[in-house]
Amino acid sequence: MSETASRMKQAVAVIGAGWAGCTAAVELARAGHQVTLYESSRTLGGRARAVEMQGKILDNGQHILLGAYAESLRLFKMLGIDTDQALLRLPLQMRYPAGCDGMDFIAPRLPAPLHLLVALLRAKGLSGSDKMALARFSSAARWMDWQLNTDCSVSELLHRFDQTERLIKLMWQPLCIAALNTPPERASAQIFLNVLRDSLGARRVASDMLIPRVDLTTLFPQQAANFVVQHGGTIKTGATVQKIANDNRKWSVMLDKTEDAEYDAVIVATSATQAAILLADVTMNAAIPAFEYEAITTCYLQYPADTHLALPFHALTDDADSGCWGQFVFDRGQLDHTQSGLLAVVVSTSTSAIDIGHEALSAAIAAQLAHALQMPALAHPEWSRIISEKRATFSCTPGLQRPQEKTEFPHLAIAGDYLASDYPATLESAVRSGVKAASLLRQHFTAEK
Known part of the structure; x- marks a missing residue:
């Protein structure tokens, strides 16, 4: 290898193989750099990864992209991921089963914003005043260009x-909790509007x-x-980085x-807590705040293989006082034929639900499903x-200050879904952060030539 080529091919350590770290590793490897990806777990993916349960390979939490x-x-x-095979694509919808006294809202495959107008006109379970309120909110948000002068809840x-x-x-609260994993009374309105802007708008x-x-x-992580x-890179699992x-x-x-x-360079793509520890000895300008956190719980329930729901997923009305914790239920058999009869129920902002104990929570969710689905x-x-x-x-509250990927060292960057972004802590925000961190290093390497 020539001296020039050697200078161009830099050795980079990426610490943490969640979605942010995997993204950064891919972007750097694609640019021709020598990447070593460290992961403390034996399984790639961080907080969005596979787990083995009852002989099945499931996830540590049900996700919607x-x-x-x-x-x-x-x-x-x-x-080269075939998204038609790997993902079930459904139109925007909020569809409750009969036992929920809910609504049935589904966007037809028409050009925007006509698809939302038709969905609103056809929606069942909403009164005229409900529909007018929704139309008024959508129009006002567009007029404001989805921006607030001052953030609020x-x-x-x-x-x-x-x-x-x-x-x-039936709509705004479940959407807020699903997107931000923070209750509406504490969630950032600006971040919520950002999500609506890029989806509904x-x-x-x-x-x-x-x-x-x-x-x-x-x-994604295994493909990455x-x-x-x-x-030419290396993956090291079960490798906990203690210090840089x-x-x-x-x-x-x-x-x-x-x-x-x-x-030659490092990207720290661990959790915020671990990143703060690793960075403490090397930089004072990348201070990571002590975030408040929100839990997400998924309850898997196995039934006979011939058990099917009417839809791949339903929204559920949750009410902690009534012991109804589930917010969405997914029919895993409609996603993967090897999982027939398996249902996954998501409980976001689930700290109170966890407190009642796993056995009690499973029983409560099973009872909720039986009533809501009339089965x-x-x-x-x-x-x-x-x-x-x-x-x-992290708890996505109004005006929350989040750190940047850039540090005082041009050859040190941070990546993670908790960093400054238009989005809350989602898979997309993790991926965007990984892209940005890799871009910072590539710019540094180019400037060094």
């Missing part, structure tokens, strides 16, 4: 635009709901790892207090399991 996730979809395409925003109690209960396909048919590790290896150090020329990465290797047999699953991510996302 959006057609607006442009960077994620770009990466999928670049990696989602509840305050909805009150300001006279949204009806029923519309808040954009092209029709941007509002499509994309449900993974394969487990989350297989969907394969790409890195094919481009810099001598103004090279970065040292230490595992269990012993130096593993030296690198008594659902009260008695063959087995059930609870998976909780207690720090699934």
